[in-house]
Amino acid sequence: MPDLKIRADAGHVAWDMERFQFLDKQDDFDSIHPSLLRISKLNNNYGLYEVIPGIYQVRGADLSDITFIRGKTGWIVFDPLVSREVVRAAWKLFQQHVGQGLPVSAVIYSHTHGDHWGGVRGIIDEADVRSGKIPVIAPADFMDFTISENVYAGNAMNRRLFYQYGLLLPAAPHGYVGQGLGQGVSSGSPGLIAPTRYVEKPIEEFEVDGVRMIFQNTPNTEAPREMNTYIPDMKALWMAENVTATIHNIYTLRGAQVRDPLNWSKYIAEALHRFGVEAEVMFASHHWPRWGNARIQEILRAQRDTYAHLNNQVLHFANQGVTINEIHNVYEVPKSLQTKWYCRGYHGSPQHNSRGVIQRYLGFWDCNPTTLIPLSPRDSAPLYVEMMGGAQKIMERGQQLHNEGRYLHAQEIVNKLVLAEPQNQAAKDLLADIFEQLGYQQENPGLRNSYLSGAYELRTGIPQGETASSSSPDVIRAMSTELFLNFLAIRIDSRKAEGMRFTMNLVTPDNREEFLIELENATLTNIKGFQSAKPDLTLTINRSDLEQTMMGAKTLEAQLADGTAKAQGNIGILKQLAAMFVDFDPRFEVMPGTKATATKIAAANDYEAVPGKAIAE
Numbered sequence: 001m002p003d004l005k006i007r008a009d010a011g012h013v014a015w016d017m018e019r020f021q022f023l024d025k026q027d028d029f030d031s032i033h034p035s036l037l038r039i040s041k042l043n044n045n046y047g048l049y050e051v052i053p054g055i056y057q058v059r060g061a062d063l064s065d066i067t068f069i070r071g072k073t074g075w076i077v078f079d080p081l082v083s084r085e086v087v088r089a090a091w092k093l094f095q096q097h098v099g100q101g102l103p104v105s106a107v108i109y110s111h112t113h114g115d116h117w118g119g120v121r122g123i124i125d126e127a128d129v130r131s132g133k134i135p136v137i138a139p140a141d142f143m144d145f146t147i148s149e150n151v152y153a154g155n156a157m158n159r160r161l162f163y164q165y166g167l168l169l170p171a172a173p174h175g176y177v178g179q180g181l182g183q184g185v186s187s188g189s190p191g192l193i194a195p196t197r198y199v200e201k202p203i204e205e206f207e208v209d210g211v212r213m214i215f216q217n218t219p220n221t222e223a224p225r226e227m228n229t230y231i232p233d234m235k236a237l238w239m240a241e242n243v244t245a246t247i248h249n250i251y252t253l254r255g256a257q258v259r260d261p262l263n264w265s266k267y268i269a270e271a272l273h274r275f276g277v278e279a280e281v282m283f284a285s286h287h288w289p290r291w292g293n294a295r296i297q298e299i300l301r302a303q304r305d306t307y308a309h310l311n312n313q314v315l316h317f318a319n320q321g322v323t324i325n326e327i328h329n330v331y332e333v334p335k336s337l338q339t340k341w342y343c344r345g346y347h348g349s350p351q352h353n354s355r356g357v358i359q360r361y362l363g364f365w366d367c368n369p370t371t372l373i374p375l376s377p378r379d380s381a382p383l384y385v386e387m388m389g390g391a392q393k394i395m396e397r398g399q400q401l402h403n404e405g406r407y408l409h410a411q412e413i414v415n416k417l418v419l420a421e422p423q424n425q426a427a428k429d430l431l432a433d434i435f436e437q438l439g440y441q442q443e444n445p446g447l448r449n450s451y452l453s454g455a456y457e458l459r460t461g462i463p464q465g466e467t468a469s470s471s472s473p474d475v476i477r478a479m480s481t482e483l484f485l486n487f488l489a490i491r492i493d494s495r496k497a498e499g500m501r502f503t504m505n506l507v508t509p510d511n512r513e514e515f516l517i518e519l520e521n522a523t524l525t526n527i528k529g530f531q532s533a534k535p536d537l538t539l540t541i542n543r544s545d546l547e548q549t550m551m552g553a554k555t556l557e558a559q560l561a562d563g564t565a566k567a568q569g570n571i572g573i574l575k576q577l578a579a580m581f582v583d584f585d586p587r588f589e590v591m592p593g594t595k596a597t598a599t600k601i602a603a604a605n606d607y608e609a610v611p612g613k614a615i616a617e
């Protein structure tokens with residue numbers, strides 16, 4: 001790929017591989033874990049690759065890979081990256097070399113995460129999808145789960161992404177060095193074209209542009225909905241994101257419901273025994289392919305065992321009393337898996353995954369009553385500082401522990417001081433020093449980025465500036481009205497709703513849905529398919545018009561004023577409701593004393609949900 005930078009239509013740089021060139025200039029860096037450096041160098045491979053004749057990938061143009069498979073009339077595209085600009089660039093490169101000018105004949109989304117569909121508008125026109133010319137194929141319930149995973153806690157997830165993905169860190173030996181799955185996430189414009197064909201059965205076989213494909217649904221593995229695909233006539237096995245060159249996340253640091261490692265392992269086992277026993281090439285949506293049946297089996301078996309062992313051994317310890325606060329210091333990956341590069345923790349780590357397994361089965365409580373209703377850290381810290389003899393003593397001991405390389409001990413006490421004295425910059429700087437050393441030692445980029453991001457904010461505070469994120473219209477359109485209403489209820493500051501009570505009917509004639517919405521007990525609820533016989537207000541608006549309000553393009557007031565929406569009853573309810581909504585700001589304080597002093601984000605529309613962008617993984 002000749003262009004190290006890919007421009008977004010909006011003018012900024014959407015993708016920049018130039019900033020990672022330093023990784024290849026040196027064999028080692030004292031601030032980068034050697035194993036992390038290795039995967040980051042591998043992820044620096046950037047361009048067009050042949051998997052086998054007829055299957056090609058553009059790799060390194062986003063967090064994920066885009067794959068082109070030769071069909072009878074054109075190219076079948078697997079997983080079109082995050083944004084349209086990088087997809088366009090990948091398609092251009094592909095056509096320059098092996099595309100033969102043939103068109104896209106089908107698109108397949110392997111799963112619900114945004115790095116596997118967001119760039120689709122860079123490669124096909126929606127009109128061709130609507131006319132039936134280009135099928136878009138995805139696992140069952142794709143649309144529901146594409147949006148729902150990230151909406152309710154979206155603002156908190158967006159904040160945490162700054163840590164997991166190191167969004168403020170410069171690419172540098174002492175900063176950001178990649179994300180394990182790829183070098184980063186492109187920042188062009190995302191979009192979504194809804195699938196036209198769903199794979200419903202656990203195993204389903206049909207032809208796509210003349211190519212026989214066997215789809216294996218693998219729900220609740222790496223994503224809530226995901227599928228592997230076997231192409232028998234090419235002996236080619238697509239493992240989606242279920243098997244890449246890493247341990248994946250069971251618990252993801254940006255926050256998500258904990259995944260099921262046993263289920264994941266079983267689906268890999270099924271792929272192994274159904275397809276892996278005869279496949280001659282295996283490829284996926286991140287990293288690189290593997291060739292030869294022996295190698296494929298070796299990798300599938302090791303990946304199967306990685307997730308099963310994590311599940312079983314963590315629960316083995318938990319059943320003997322090891323808690324969520326200890327398991328990361330007790331659980332070890334078996335030696336035979338530790339020595340396999342593709343089972344190292346470049347996305348999930350054994351540490352945070354093992355805690356995730358306990359979280360999944362037993363939850364947060366370690367069963368020590370002290371931790372049942374503990375003081376908030378900021379409330380307990382002053383007592384610690386007082387009992388330890390004050391700030392000066394903690395600083396001296398903390399510095400000493402730091403100098404001795406006992407960073408985990410050092411953070412334990414200096415963190416207490418920072419919590420007790422958020423304005424103590426010397427303490428914050430010392431904690432930042434400690435975090436940086438911990439960060440440099442991590443093999444896992446999420447852990448590294450989190451330590452380095454904590455250090456960054458301790459030193460400089462949370463950056464100011466405009467952060468209000470607008471969702472892609474396509475993503476809003478994919479959101480069900482019920483999901484939107486559920487999220488509105490989360491946006492309400494219920495303390496302002498004490499003593500209020502109303503009943504409202506919402507009717508969206510174009511999709512023939514109706515909702516009964518009630519405010520009572522400072523709680524906004526909705527139920528689909530019901531209407532109140534005596535509502536205080538009935539609001540009628542087409543779902544397609546409501547989307548304009550959901551996107552913030554047109555206020556509900558304006559919709560009512562021009563007659564697009566019709567209200568019957570006490571219209572004052574809408575004003576009352578609007579006054580209770582809170583705009584979530586993704587710059588809330590994580591580390592003490594780091595709050596941005598900038599003005600509030602530009603106020604979002606009163607009726608607009610701000611679900612943030614779909615999160616890539």
Ligand SMILES: [Zn+2]
Binds near residue numbers: 113115285617
């Ligand atoms: Zn992905």
